[in-house]
Amino acid sequence: MAKLYTRDTQAIFWNNNTSAIQRMLDYDYTIQRKKPSVAAIVAPTSSNKFEKFFYGPDEIMIPSFKTTAAAKAAQPQADVFLNFASFRTAYDVTMEALDIGGFSSMMITAEGIPERLARHMNAYARAKNVTIIGPATVGAIVPGAFKIANIGGTIENIVQSKLHRAGSCGLVTRSGGLFNELSNIIAINADGIAEGVAIGGDRFVGSVFIDNMLRMQENPEVKYMILLGEVGGTEEYKVIEAVKSGKITKPVIAWCIGTIAKYYDSGVQFGHAGASANGEMETAAYKNKAMAEAGIHVPASFNDLPLMIKEVFTSLNLPAIPEPAMSLCPSVRKSKEFICTISDDRGDEATYAGFPISSLATPETGKGIGDVVSLLWFKKQYPKWATDFIETVIKTVADHGPAVSGAHNAKVTARAGKSVVESLVTGLLTIGPRFGGAIDGAAEYFKYADDNKLTPAEFLNHMKKEGVPIPGIGHRIKSLKNPDLRVKGLMDYAAAHFPSTPLLDYARTVEQLTTSKKENLILNVDGTIGILMVDMWRALGYSEEDINEFISSGTLNSFFILGRTIGFIGHVLDEKRLAMPMYRHPMSDILYDVQVAEKI
């Protein structure tokens, strides 16, 4: 890996840190990346399926998951893991991600992870060849390609510090705040940076100066390097060794901060947790001297660092870097209150899932109501056998006579002088677990039995334990000998046109068992519709999870609602035509059993 990140690099962001994620997307938009740099968010306590963010002036949705495993499975190409967990959980979150695998680098922002855990985590990552940036860091950046979270600060500062496109410097620091400062100094005195890493302020960090600098040595875009070290630790000596042994040949400019520490005893902690000198070798002054002796460019003080950068940069005589095109993020943006993903009325002609209405409305288009349902309900173009099935279902459930409770309610309401819509919704409001709900229930329970490979007998037992009659089984008068022709029609259609009907096949074996107990315990029309819908979705390639979601969100019931609306409207219009008076239920039909209320 000569380069830490590219313009295609994508990350999984653990914790929905909205401002940091927005900063990344602003950067992406500014540098005109093709894809957002955050592919998924892991938010263990959120049930949201996505989070909205701005992408330039517009909004986009980034998928959100409860677990890292689910996020990685959905976005396998995202090979950077940005761990924004607290110091209490950061270790576990990192270890889990390392075990899931498929990440090339991970950044950990938490400060103060227990040292032993940090060491363990770093060693484990190293063994798995995963580059760890942090803990206790603001991150890393490859200008013009990918930036982690808040590094570089605001988008205005990023452009001012030339972090929007690759320069020639490889920058490594411990401190995150000074990383930004140095980017600015490098922009003023040279041509910006090619790759930069703030390795983190804790005593035990994953990748150290030398790891990053050896990679930068291999990266042709890096022409020279700047190292900003600190009092404490011995990491700078590994760099000195690499310079001496010729592993690092590019010019290096370096400075260790914390020269003041020599005036105070160890009771004063300067800067980060890692910044505490044990012995002379770990003092800033000693390290600065050793680096200078090894041929590294070391200024006289931090104040002189800009001058030194200018000097080294000028001596390299590099060609000027062309300024790439940039997009400008608007400074005022308003988040949208509503999201629509099915239709769009902004153009010349309104569209259903991308199709102009005129392209499906008239008969010569060859499209029917089933096609409209597939576009507006499922945002997919279903094949003809499926749209025909949908239409068959709608036609089959359209009406079941005036006696059923929904139609009865609609009629009573219409007779009370209410309008079509009022009467209709009265009927519709009756639809639920007992009226029309068998479609949902049949799909749910038969699918459950089939998924769990229950034999028909086991399924019956299971339902008995649940204390529920099997939804979709049983008819008032119909039996195997006197079949329901609507059911037969649906089954014949499925047999002729469905690629396969595994759930129906299973349901038929259940039916054999139930009808052997009682003649009229047949698969009824609700059951057949629910079961065949599952078979349809399976054949269309939906995952079991998708189908379970259709069931739980009430999609099956929606077919019943849609179809039965036709019938209800018919009954309401019928009442209007007949001009029947207000209905009053005969008292003779009511059992009155009213006791005098007891005093309590």
Place this chain on the structure above:
Amino acid sequence: MAQKAIREYDAKSILAKHWDKYFPNFTYAYETVMVQNGSELAAVAKDKKWLNEKALVAKPDMLFGKRGKNGLVLFKDAKPGDVSLAKAISWIDEKSSTEQSVYFSFDGDTPTGEAKTDMLTHFVVEPFTPHAQEEEYYISATCVGDDDVLYMSAEGGMEVEENWDKVIEVKFAITDTEDEIASKIRANIPKDVAEKDKEGFADFAIGFFKAYRELNFAYLEINPFVMQGSKIELLDMVAKLDDTAGFMMREQWGDVEYPTSFGMEEKSPEVLAIEDADSKSGASLKLTILKPEARIWTMVAGGGASVVYADTIADLAGIEDLANYGEYSGGPTTSETKFYADTLIDLMTRTPDKEGRPKILIIGGAIANFTDVAKTFTGIIQSFETYAEKMKEHKVKTYVRRGGPNYEKGLKDIKEAADRLGLYIEVYGPETHVTDIVRMALAK
């Protein structure tokens, strides 16, 4: 700082609490008490029979070593091993009543370097353990570089430093398994350990190292421990804990405190207040008072930048003029920043400069990544409003340099506020080199 020293008494208490887990084949009587004065010892003696029955040893427990050479270990009255409870009580009362001088390094028995003077406030009292010199052993563990290192020696007590070449060092990677650790330790038992103790020594060392790792010690030393068959005495211990592990070690460590070292100034109420605010905030607030009467005070954002400012002040003005070290970072709220600024400005306006010069307040910082500059500066401005009169009285000159989110507004606001309040201020943004305001302040 992640690694914090704890008292010997607490170190022994932690090991005793987990003794059977790590040292199932050994016994440790855990006869030790910590007291602050003689009457406290008399009081605990009512419950602890051994204090009345056994000969005692008493010594201060205040994070410093070389107590024997400093004459601060009571183990004899007329002859070694005859210290009674009454004697221990009177000795502790005597030693705790006046300031004591302690040397931290010795050349042979001659003290070198400077002594520190302070009151002795904590003592441990334990039974006198008669034992032979060859029963004394040394063991310690710490982390060096990326590895843990276990040090073992057959020479315990005061002799260990003089015989450091006989100390065996064994390195362990963090990934070493328990089996690997055990076999490395068994293969490296110092050859001078008595033949009869070799097996026991290895067993003890394995348990010791396991306790060091699992209980999140950063440093753990027993010098010496006495091994008499399966009976262990911990004569002297030094320990540091990795306090970042505190949240998961609450149960294991019990009620442990991190005392200030002997001779160090007690933390001032202001420093304690900042520490308290820091512990309650997601942001970072740090303050160390170096020289409260000095004229240059710094209020710098960011761990790295604060060090650079301190370096520059030391280079350009010398440390005599630097009053404090500290930093605020990680996006503190307006009120947290105000509290931090209040504390600093209050401290800097208590005494006038001896030479009558203006005081200097450096409000510095690098270009912030995510801290909202205008928001934090609002806190500083509120503090200016509270302390304007005092700041004028001490002729405080304020120099500001900052960049980052919303910096233009922050700089404009602080300039306007200072002008309105009649305070001297110079304000610079990211176009000025981060530490250049130090040079400017000193040039005037």
